[in-house]
Amino acid sequence: MRDVALLVYGAVVVARLGLSWLNLRHLTRRGHEVPALLRAEVDAEKLEKISRYTGERARFGLVHSLVSAVVTGLFLFGGGLGAYDAWVQGLTHSFVGSGVLFVLGLLVAGALLEIPFQLYGDFRIEQRHGFNRQSFGLWWSDWLKSTALSLVLTSLLAAGALALVQAAPGTWWLWVTALVAGVSLLMTFLSPYVIEPLFHKMEPLEVAGLSDGIRAMTEKAGVHVGRVLKVDASRRSSHSNAYFTGLGRVKRVVLFDTLLSQMSHAQILAVLAHELGHWKKHHVLVRMLVMLALLVAGAYLAFSLVPSAALPELVGLSAASFPARIVILLVAASTLLFPLTPLFSAWSRRDEREADRFAVELHGHARDLADALAKLGTENLSNLHPHPLYAKFYYSHPPLVERIGTLRALA
Numbered sequence: 001m002r003d004v005a006l007l008v009y010g011a012v013v014v015a016r017l018g019l020s021w022l023n024l025r026h027l028t029r030r031g032h033e034v035p036a037l038l039r040a041e042v043d044a045e046k047l048e049k050i051s052r053y054t055g056e057r058a059r060f061g062l063v064h065s066l067v068s069a070v071v072t073g074l075f076l077f078g079g080g081l082g083a084y085d086a087w088v089q090g091l092t093h094s095f096v097g098s099g100v101l102f103v104l105g106l107l108v109a110g111a112l113l114e115i116p117f118q119l120y121g122d123f124r125i126e127q128r129h130g131f132n133r134q135s136f137g138l139w140w141s142d143w144l145k146s147t148a149l150s151l152v153l154t155s156l157l158a159a160g161a162l163a164l165v166q167a168a169p170g171t172w173w174l175w176v177t178a179l180v181a182g183v184s185l186l187m188t189f190l191s192p193y194v195i196e197p198l199f200h201k202m203e204p205l206e207v208a209g210l211s212d213g214i215r216a217m218t219e220k221a222g223v224h225v226g227r228v229l230k231v232d233a234s235r236r237s238s239h240s241n242a243y244f245t246g247l248g249r250v251k252r253v254v255l256f257d258t259l260l261s262q263m264s265h266a267q268i269l270a271v272l273a274h275e276l277g278h279w280k281k282h283h284v285l286v287r288m289l290v291m292l293a294l295l296v297a298g299a300y301l302a303f304s305l306v307p308s309a310a311l312p313e314l315v316g317l318s319a320a321s322f323p324a325r326i327v328i329l330l331v332a333a334s335t336l337l338f339p340l341t342p343l344f345s346a347w348s349r350r351d352e353r354e355a356d357r358f359a360v361e362l363h364g365h366a367r368d369l370a371d372a373l374a375k376l377g378t379e380n381l382s383n384l385h386p387h388p389l390y391a392k393f394y395y396s397h398p399p400l401v402e403r404i405g406t407l408r409a410l411a
């Protein structure tokens, strides 16, 4: 049993590393060619910068994935989980208490192991390529705040879920689903007021001559956007981006101040039009409903499989506590679901294409969005040459060159 599980786990690790390696080799071979569509934006010097940055990030990503996979594999299959489980169970006899301790210990260990990788990523790679703008002090204060926050929230959620498991042994999957869904929904509404202000300063976007354009466009689209905000991302990094969040009355579009300084008003409106498309085409709602369906299915599956003796045997154990069984189940699920990654990515890319088409109709000029994307891609030194298979597997957006090509054909 354990050998089969180890083989499947290893196969998925090899497949993931193989895809990353393929992507890196593609970059090495094709990285010197300027895509015809980007001749105006990318010169030899820019291309050299892009190749160096994407290459470095890809090599670092490969090492990071390898180390994470080996550490997780050793912990699971090498006896670490069994020893850790026995140690935690020896600390207290309370079902909820030992479960919360179990989860907290893993979270802390994971957060500590990630520190060197995050530091190297931000203060070596990002620094070397001119993106990093944060001091060590800010980095550590962010780390402390986000780690403390995740420990507190996860403990509360785990305690609530475990109390439900104990109180309703025959139907807990239903109650735990309701708890997780309820908390997620609550966080959607609370996070802009409670969590985001801990890290960022958000303020209403007020650029002379732009606010009227934004109001006119949201009205034309018939989308009630609560707020269009500017975030002070430039305190940390010169990377630029825009995103949308929320439901109902708390719908928000957030633009990085770095993006605002790079783009013309027409281009900013085009980017906003794309984000509006995600609501207008119900991408947000459909995504949440699918997540809910997956949550219900996952909770029911966990409920049915957790008592099985085969679960601990998967990692060579004869016994395991409830939280240890959940951990085994989570790793098994993420391993077995890996082949479905391209389906989710394809779904996301379809939504992105639809939002692009919507943006062109609403904004009226395909050219502005194409130029905005070209600027976003080149300023952020995005990979212009992803391997097609890698892009099919992982890309949530169509590759930059393909996306710009579609838009320029429309223009």
Ligand SMILES: [Zn+2]
Pocket: 274, 275, 278, 352, 355
């Ligand atoms: Zn989008």
